[in-house]
Amino acid sequence: MKIRYLRDGAVAQLRKSIADNLDSYRTGDFGFIDLDSSQFHELPVDVKASGLGNMKMPSGADDFEVENCLAVHEYLEALSPYEARDERLWSYLTHTSMLQYTRARWPIPSDDDKAVPHIETHFFARTNRQIERDNAVSRLWWMAHLCTRVQGVAQKDALEAFLYRSDVRANIIERPTVAQATNVFGVILKSLIKSAAGKKVLFERATFRKVMMELNSIGGFKLLDALPEPELNQIFDDVIYQRLGLSAI
Amino acid sequence: MQFDTLRAFPYPVLRPDVDDYIDGDIQVTVEFSPSNDGQEVTAHVSFHVSVPELVAEVASKRAKYVVVFACRDTYFRFVHTTDQEESEVHFPAGRLRGEVQVYPYISAIQPISNYSSGWINPEFGDGPFSYEVGSVLAIDRPQLVYIDRDVFKPLSSVFVLVKDESIVGHEWQVRPTEDKVQIVLSPEAKERVDSARNNKGHRAVLMNSIYFAAVMQCISMLKNGKDDAESTRWGSVILQKCHNEGINLEEHDEYLIAERLMKSPFQLIEAYVFKGTEQ
Numbered sequence: 001m002k003i004r005y006l007r008d009g010a011v012a013q014l015r016k017s018i019a020d021n022l023d024s025y026r027t028g029d030f031g032f033i034d035l036d037s038s039q040f041h042e043l044p045v046d047v048k049a050s051g052l053g054n055m056k057m058p059s060g061a062d063d064f065e066v067e068n069c070l071a072v073h074e075y076l077e078a079l080s081p082y083e084a085r086d087e088r089l090w091s092y093l094t095h096t097s098m099l100q101y102t103r104a105r106w107p108i109p110s111d112d113d114k115a116v117p118h119i120e121t122h123f124f125a126r127t128n129r130q131i132e133r134d135n136a137v138s139r140l141w142w143m144a145h146l147c148t149r150v151q152g153v154a155q156k157d158a159l160e161a162f163l164y165r166s167d168v169r170a171n172i173i174e175r176p177t178v179a180q181a182t183n184v185f186g187v188i189l190k191s192l193i194k195s196a197a198g199k200k201v202l203f204e205r206a207t208f209r210k211v212m213m214e215l216n217s218i219g220g221f222k223l224l225d226a227l228p229e230p231e232l233n234q235i236f237d238d239v240i241y242q243r244l245g246l247s248a249i
Numbered sequence: 250m251q252f253d254t255l256r257a258f259p260y261p262v263l264r265p266d267v268d269d270y271i272d273g274d275i276q277v278t279v280e281f282s283p284s285n286d287g288q289e290v291t292a293h294v295s296f297h298v299s300v301p302e303l304v305a306e307v308a309s310k311r312a313k314y315v316v317v318f319a320c321r322d323t324y325f326r327f328v329h330t331t332d333q334e335e336s337e338v339h340f341p342a343g344r345l346r347g348e349v350q351v352y353p354y355i356s357a358i359q360p361i362s363n364y365s366s367g368w369i370n371p372e373f374g375d376g377p378f379s380y381e382v383g384s385v386l387a388i389d390r391p392q393l394v395y396i397d398r399d400v401f402k403p404l405s406s407v408f409v410l411v412k413d414e415s416i417v418g419h420e421w422q423v424r425p426t427e428d429k430v431q432i433v434l435s436p437e438a439k440e441r442v443d444s445a446r447n448n449k450g451h452r453a454v455l456m457n458s459i460y461f462a463a464v465m466q467c468i469s470m471l472k473n474g475k476d477d478a479e480s481t482r483w484g485s486v487i488l489q490k491c492h493n494e495g496i497n498l499e500e501h502d503e504y505l506i507a508e509r510l511m512k513s514p515f516q517l518i519e520a521y522v523f524k525g526t527e528q
Contacts, residue, residue, distance in 0.1 A: 008428040008482065080343025081323035128322065146324060180319055180326035221258065222383035223250055223356045225317050225328045231382060 001049070002042040003076065005088040006095075010039045014095065015124055018116050025119055026108050030095040040092060043083065051075025052097060058104045065140070066159045068101070072137060073144035081145065090125040090138040102136035132173060143169075146179060150186040153193060161192040165203045168192065171212050178212070181225050187232045188215075191240070195249040202249050214239040252352070252391050260378045261369045263300055263355075263387035270368045273300040277353035277389040279316065281396060283342070290345055290396060292318065292338045294329065296353070302366040303355055303386055307332050311361050312386055315354040320396070322347040330358075345396040355387040395489030399482075404490065404510050405460055407467075407483040408432050412439040421459060423466045428482045432463055453517035461514060464507040472498050 006014070010033070014021070024030060033039045051074030056064035076084075083089060094102045106122040109115045125135035132142050147158035162169060172179050172188065179185055195202035202208055218224065218235060227235075240246050254266050261269040276297040283290055296314045298304055306312040313330040318338070320326070323346050329338045361380040369376065380386060399406065409429045416422065416435040424431040434442060442459070445451035467487055470478040478484040487510070491498060496509055508514070 009426075012427060080341070081325060082343040082346040085322045085346050142324075177319070177326075180321070180324050182326065219250060220256070221250075221385075222381070223315065223317075223354060223385055224383065225326065226313075226315050226330060226354075226356050226358075227383045 001047055003045050003047055003079065003083075003089070004034075004040045004042050004092050004096075005086060006033070006040055006092045007038070008088065011088055011091050011124070014091065015120065018119050019112070022108075022112060022115055022119075025115070025123070026103070029099060033092070033096055041088075045078040045083075047075055048077050049075070051077070055098075055101055057101065063105060065143075065163050066156060069140045069144040069147075069159050069163070070155060072140040073148065076141060079141070084138070084141055084145065085128075085131065087125040087131070090131065090135045091123065093137045094123040094135065098137045105136050146173075146185065147189065149182045150189050152186075153190060157193050158189055161196045162189060164192070164196055164200075165205075165208075167205045168203055168208050171208055175212065175216070177219075178215070183227065183229060183232055184215070184219075184224050187229065187236050191236060191249065199248055201246060207244070207246075210244055211239055214243050250352070250354075250385065250388075252388055258385075260380060260384070261366075261373050262385055263298070263303060265390055268370050269373070270300060270366070271370050273366075273368045274298070275300075275353075275355070275387045275389045277316070279351045279353070279392060279394075281349075281394055283398075287398060288342055290340045290342055292316075292329075292340070292351075294331070294336045294338065294353075296334045298334075298355070298387065300366055300368055300387075302364065302368075306357075306361065306364065306386065307355065311359045312355050312357050312380075315356045317350075317352040317354070318345075319350045319352065320345045320347065321350075330356075342398065347395060347397060349394050349396050351392040351394065353389040353391075354385045357382055357384045357386060361386075393492070395493055397486065397489060399486045400489045400493065404464060404487070405456070407486055408460065408463055410434065410439055410442060412436040423463050425467070425470065425476065425478065425481065425483065430463060430467055430483050432459060449517075450521040453514070453521045456511065456514040457518055461507055461511065464511060465503040468498065468503045468506050468510075472503070 018025070051071050054067065054071035054074065056067050058064060102123060106118070109118055121130065121134045122136050125131045125138050131138045133139055143162065144155070144159065147162055148155055150158060172185070178188070192202055202211065224232065240249060254264065263270050263273050263275050265275070274297070278295045280293045281290055282293070294316055303312070307314060310332065313332055314334070316329045318327045318329065323344055325344045327338070327340070329336070357380040360382055362377070364378045364380065365376040407430055409431055411431045411433050412435065413433045414436060416433060418435065419438060420435070421438065422433040424433050442455065445455060467478070467483065470476060471484055471487060479488065490510055491506070494509060496506055498506065
């Protein structure tokens with residue numbers, strides 16, 4: 001099956017009709033979308049169906065974020081970052097094949113006044129922030145995508161470290177320069193993996209913020225992007241062990 | 250590394266509007282073009298540096314010309330390094346979308362311990378100067394380009410011809426939607442226009458009549474903030490095309506902007522209409 005995405009008009013109509021469709025969001029479905037070809041386009045790219053089968057429903061305190069990041073990334077393995085910026089794709093998925101998951105991961109409030117903005121936030125993806133942080137499905141793909149760019153680490157280990165603390169993740173994502181520069185992101189990620197297996201010092205909020213501030217400061221004078229990994233590792237070690245005076249991470 | 254004329258480095262860095270060098274320029278141009286099949290985008294990079302000592306550092310392989318391409322929307326950042334003044338970089342089209350920042354530098358790739366130039370501001374002292382690996386020797390202003398499949402297409406691609414039974418005769422209307430701009434005609438007129446598009450001369454007339462007027466209408470809507478035009482797909486494509494062409498909407502009349510965006514469509518009349526009727 002090809003990757004589908006909603007037409008502009010279909011997204012606009014769904015967004016406008018959230019309040020009228022609360023029953024469908026809570027317990028029903030949007031089956032008409034897949035039955036009516038005027039609702040969607042198809043990309044000339046296939047999904048990998050096995051990925052969908054690997055999704056795990058959130059249960060209790062366990063959201064299975066790592067597993068679901070991997071599952072969505074596998075399902076949409078042929079997707080390009082260009083296409084992954086398209087709200088129409090993610091809105092299609094949250095209203096069709098990932099509807100059950102979206103409901104389970106982001107339970108809809110019983111108060112209708114709160115339900116409407118909640119649905120707008122987690123079922124749609126109008127802004128960059130929504131795509132990266134709020135939409136139930138796009139956030140999984142983007143977190144996996146950031147981690148899969150890094151060579152030499154197992155994807156599962158990378159995601160476990162990246163997702164271990166939301167503050168650490170936010171500190172990276174909200175500094176797009178760091179998240180974009182694969183070499184810098186890779187050095188940070190590998191250190192997080194090491195720290196996750198050790199004393200977890202890098203996951204302490206204040207410590208990680210200091211690390212990022214020091215890196216930013218060095219980045220003001222050195223073109224970190226252009227440095228090879230050994231140089232970057234040396235800089236990072238200098239920040240950890242000399243500038244911050246840590247003995248272990 | 251951000252471009253900041255107020256940043257003081259402990260060594261001279263050639264930059265526009267900064268007097269680390271009493272004379273000297275760095276000018277880097279980067280132009281983007283899509284491949285014919287739309288699968289690739291090529292950046293054509295050209296470095297012009299007037300300080301011979303900096304050029305010599307690159308030639309001696311102690312420094313390189315560096316361009317960092319950064320796309321926020323796709324979380325893509327690519328560092329292009331070269332020792333050639335003219336170079337090209339090829340990107341798969343899926344890597345770049347929307348706003349692409351381009352940051353040009355000259356950066357040390359080996360430790361440089363003995364750098365000097367007669368153009369360096371005497372306030373730095375006699376030198377010589379040292380640069381660690383990764384230090385910048387020169388920075389040009391960053392550039393911002395919008396890359397989008399639709400931005401590369403001809404402007405006419407934001408329009409779609411639509412028939413409407415309620416329209417009669419030769420009347421036509423412009424109806425913008427969220428995605429595209431409809432040019433609405435009577436069924437008979439649409440059929441004639443569809444047929445006319447297969448003929449170069451007739452297409453030249455269409456470009457200079459219906460399409461030109463429709464483009465002017467779109468520009469007018471964008472200038473006046475009408476119907477939230479900026480937030481539509483067609484609106485953002487036109488604005489991004491204007492940005493990439495260096496067109497400021499506020500500074501020019503609608504017809505002039507339309508002429509520039511449509512790349513002087515009157516030349517099509519000359520090529521396919523006048524030449525065909527010369528006595």
